[in-house]
Amino acid sequence: MSWVSTPKNAGDFSDADFAKRVPTPKYQYLKNLENLAMTSAKINLNLKVHVVCSGLPFGNGEANDIFYEFFRRSWLSSHPELAALPVIGDGQNALPTIHVSDLAKCVRTLTEAKEPISKQYFVAVDQCKSKKQMEIMQAISSTLGSGAIKSVSLQDVIHEDWVELLSLDLNIKTSTEFLDDEWHCIGGITSDTMMMLNEEFNHFRGLFPLKVYIGGPPISGKTHFATKLA
Secondary structure (H helix, E strand, O other): OEOOOOOOOOOOOOHHHHHOOEOOHHHHHHHHHHHHHHHHHHHOOOOOOOEEEEOEEEOOOOOOOOOHHHHHHHHOOOOOOOOOEEEEOOOOOEOOEEEHHHHHHHHHHHHOOOOOOOOOEEEEOOOOOOOEHHHHHHHHHHHHOOOOEEEEOHHHHOOOOOHHHHOOOOOOOOOHHHOOOOOOOOOOOOOOOHHHHHHHHHHHHOOOOOOOOOOOOOOOOHHHHHHHHO
């Protein structure tokens, strides 16, 4: 969704600023659902409605089809066509991200609040210091794969499912209401957190080492076929 007006400090969005968002036709249905929820809260005063605007979710197996493609490519990095992860343009655009577990905790903070929260709109993003597209893709490739990345033009990948999200350039801050929570991955996708994300990816996708035993008498070709299989 796009903004009618953007405050100088992207962390200072008010409820009024959020309400003025103008969606593209592709996301109009989401804005319609949001409007219906907000209207319901005005009709039923016992109903509290909050809208959490999150960063790009990741973690727990990458089941959201945003970063999954790049985790998969890195994991299969021996394939020459998949080894280098694509970076759109110069890759200097800022990508807001958040681990799915942290997003769930942010929502839980709102639902379990002891005192009613009058604020309706919230931003849930991590505190990643290396959040440029280039830095994120390099962290994924270097940890899971060969470390190779390649610059691609927007025109060449315009039909890919992930191109719209990886083209974002949003430098936003998380709402202060969420900062007191204990975060699972507050650092975002970096070389420091990729080991944990790698373990999550393997666990949720069932990717475990395959060990094959090859036996036979001397000069039967064990070494030859073992090399081919490897």
